[in-house]
C-alpha cells in the first residue's frame with residue numbers, strides 16, 4: 001500500500017514534498033555532516049534554520065512587528081495553564097465555551113484565577129457559536145479566551161470578535177491549534193494566539209505562541225521560568241532547548257506554504273475542499289453534519305451515519321479504499337474528516353466518491 005489519504009485530526013497529514021525533503025536531508029543537512037536532530041541549538045546551522053522559520057512564518061501570517069513569535073513546548077493543553085500564568089496576574093478571565101477545547105481551557109484557567117463563562121453553546125450541543133453581542137465580559141477581565149476552531153465539534157469562528165466594539169479593553173486570547181495557517185489572521189483583534197503544531201504546521205512537540213509585546217513581562221511569581229513568556233522571548237525561544245527537529249520540519253512546511261501561494265491561496269483551497277464535502281453531506285440521505293451552516297469548520301468535518309449500525313462497515317470500507325483515520329472523537333461519536341492544508345482536493349474527492357458508493361450499497 002502506498003501513501004493513503006489521511007484524515008486524522010492530529011498528528012495529521014503532512015505535505016509529501018516536505019517529507020521527501022526531510023528524508024533527503026536526514027543524514028547530512030546541507031553538507032554540515034550532521035542530521036538536524038544532532039545539531040546544537042546554539043550552533044550557526046540551527047540558528048539559521050530557526051531564523052528562517054521565524055521570518056517565513058511572520059511573512060506568511062503577516063504578524064505585525066509588535067508581536068513576538070515564540071516556539072515553545074507542552075502543546076495546546078500546557079498553554080491552557082501558561083497563558084493564565086502569564087496574563088491573569090491572579091485576576092479574573094472570561095471564557096467563551098464552544099466545544100471540548102474551550103471547556104478544557106476554562107477548567108484549567110480556574111487553577112490560576114477566577115475563570116468565568118462569558119457565553120456557552122452547550123445547550124445547542126456545541127453546534128452553534130454564541131453571538132459576541134451576547135457575551136458577558138466583566139469590566140475587570142484580564143483576558144477573553146476563545147477557541148478559533150473546535151477540532152472535535154467542528155465549529156469555527158469565521159471572523160474574530162472585535163472586543164473593543166463590545167466595550168471591552170481586555171486582550172483576546174485565541175487557541176488556533178487546529179486552523180492556524182489555514183486562513184489569514186486579523187491581528188488588530190488579537191492579544192495572543194497559541195497552537196500545537198501537529199494539526200496544521202508540522203510534527204508534535206512544537207507549540208506556537210504569537211503574543212503582543214505589551215502582554216509580556218507580567219508572569220505570576222510561581223510561573224515556571226521555562227514558561228515565562230519574557231524569558232522565552234528575551235532568549236529567542238532558546239531559554240531552554242527548543243524542539244529543534246519539529247521547528248526544522250515546521251520551517252519546511254512554511255516554505256511549502258509560501259511556494260503554494262501563501263494564506264490567500266491556502267484559504268481558497270480550504271474553502272473549496274470544505275464546500276465539496278459539506279455540499280455532499282447536505283444532499284445525502286445517509287450522512288448528516290449537525291453544525292449550523294455559518295459556523296462550520298473548514299478543517300474538521302464531523303458527520304454521522306443515520307444508521308449508526310453501519311459505522312464499522314463504513315470505516316472498514318474506507319480503510320480498504322486507502323482513506324484513513326475517519327473515526328470520530330469518542331466524546332462525539334460518528335465520523336470526522338480532518339482536511340488540513342496538506343490534504344489535497346483529490347483526497348476529499350476520493351472520500352466523497354467512496355461515501356457515495358457506500359451510500360448506494362445501503363439502499
Ligand SMILES: *Cc1c(COP(=O)(O)O)cnc(C)c1O
Nearest residue numbers: 075076077078101151177178196
Ligand atoms: C489538539 C488541540 C489542543 C491540544 O493540543 P496538545 O498538543 O495535545 O496539548 C488544544 N486545542 C485545540 C483546539 C486542539 O485542536
